Amino acid sequence: MVKIALTGDRPTGKLHLGHYVGSLKQRINLQHEVDRNLVMIADMQALTDNAKNPEKIRNSIMNVALDYLSVGIDPNMSTIFIQSQIPALNELTMIYLNLVTVARLERNPTVKSEIKQKKFDQSVPAGFLIYPVSEAADITAFKANYVPAGDDQEPMIEQTREIVRTFNHTYRKDVLVEPKGIFPPKGQGRIPGIDGSAKMSKSLGNAIYLTDSADEVQRKVMSMYTDPKHVHIDDPGSIEGNVVFTYLNIFDSDVEQVAKLETQYQKGGLGDVKIKKRLIEVLNSFLDPIRQKRADYAKNIDYVEHVLQDGGKKANELANKTLKEMRDAMGINYF
Numbered sequence: 001m002v003k004i005a006l007t008g009d010r011p012t013g014k015l016h017l018g019h020y021v022g023s024l025k026q027r028i029n030l031q032h033e034v035d036r037n038l039v040m041i042a043d044m045q046a047l048t049d050n051a052k053n054p055e056k057i058r059n060s061i062m063n064v065a066l067d068y069l070s071v072g073i074d075p076n077m078s079t080i081f082i083q084s085q086i087p088a089l090n091e092l093t094m095i096y097l098n099l100v101t102v103a104r105l106e107r108n109p110t111v112k113s114e115i116k117q118k119k120f121d122q123s124v125p126a127g128f129l130i131y132p133v134s135e136a137a138d139i140t141a142f143k144a145n146y147v148p149a150g151d152d153q154e155p156m157i158e159q160t161r162e163i164v165r166t167f168n169h170t171y172r173k174d175v176l177v178e179p180k181g182i183f184p185p186k187g188q189g190r191i192p193g194i195d196g197s198a199k200m201s202k203s204l205g206n207a208i209y210l211t212d213s214a215d216e217v218q219r220k221v222m223s224m225y226t227d228p229k230h231v232h233i234d235d236p237g238s239i240e241g242n243v244v245f246t247y248l249n250i251f252d253s254d255v256e257q258v259a260k261l262e263t264q265y266q267k268g269g270l271g272d273v274k275i276k277k278r279l280i281e282v283l284n285s286f287l288d289p290i291r292q293k294r295a296d297y298a299k300n301i302d303y304v305e306h307v308l309q310d311g312g313k314k315a316n317e318l319a320n321k322t323l324k325e326m327r328d329a330m331g332i333n334y335f
């Protein structure tokens with residue numbers, strides 16, 4: 001069986017460590033395991049709640065592309081492309097919309113919570129409500145078997161599976177493939193913000209970006225939430241909910257050293273500044289090669305554009321092929 005993976009991100013800014021832990025890391029590994037790894041910059045989806053601010057999306061596309069390349073998504077192993085360059089996706093979306101009820105869309109838990117969070121109230125854009133259907137088009141157009149993504153994408157993948165079954169059943173042909181989500185191991189897919197809140201996000205202003213300079217990283221780590229009850233160095237400190245230790249556990253490859261620091265911190269006698277200094281070192285040595293690669297690619301934007309165009313060409317071939325099979329199955333192939 002040919003193994004195909006597809007995933008994507010809305011280009012609404014730069015990517016941060018939350019993106020890395022939640023899905024970039026898995027995608028980078030997956031490149032070696034699948035026959036085709038597709039990575040999509042989901043500008044059409046980003047427009048569903050940014051229709052009045054297209055420049056933001058436009059400006060973010062290059063940022064996200066640079067983030068991808070610098071973090072190790074390799075165009076020799078992956079097809080990187082921009083969603084709006086693939087017209088067939090819109091046609092697939094339109095076909096699927098007839099196979100989904102409005103009630104089902106309104107029940108999608110991720111969309112529901114986003115609607116609340118974005119304070120749409122009574123003015124939810126129709127395009128926003130139906131974005132899970134467009135996401136189903138993204139996934140199925142390439143017959144992806146795998147979708148490496150964060151937990152919040154699980155409802156989209158479930159909805160995609162339903163659409164696939166409905167389509168194949170309704171038009172009596174197994175044209176579409178049911179995808180499987182690939183999620184980070186339990187408890188490892190999410191990184192808290194530097195302020196200690198559960199999720200790192202741009203809107204909460206608590207993110208460390210892949211593009212942050214060494215100084216910014218230092219400043220952010222020094223302001224990081226630790227244990228408010230750990231006032232004096234000699235006080236016993238808590239590891240639970242202590243963001244510095246959470247990060248060390250994810251990024252510090254010296255596991256024994258981290259365990260030692262934890263024991264010492266819990267006993268008392270280890271100051272916050274010490275553990276923060278260690279984290280600054282660890283994060284900067286993780287980010288340094290990424291920064292270096294990014295600077296190199298940024299000097300060669302023509303190459304990056306070429307990668308996106310080339311990816312778009314391949315993606316169009318694949319999506320058009322699926323669309324043709326669908327039209328044939330439905331009998332809307334008149335001439």
Ligand code: TRP
Nearest residue numbers: 006007008009010042045135138
């Ligand atoms: N919904 C994803 C996000 O919020 C982006 C996305 C669009 C996507 N299409 C996809 C993810 C298909 C996985 C598969 O960033």
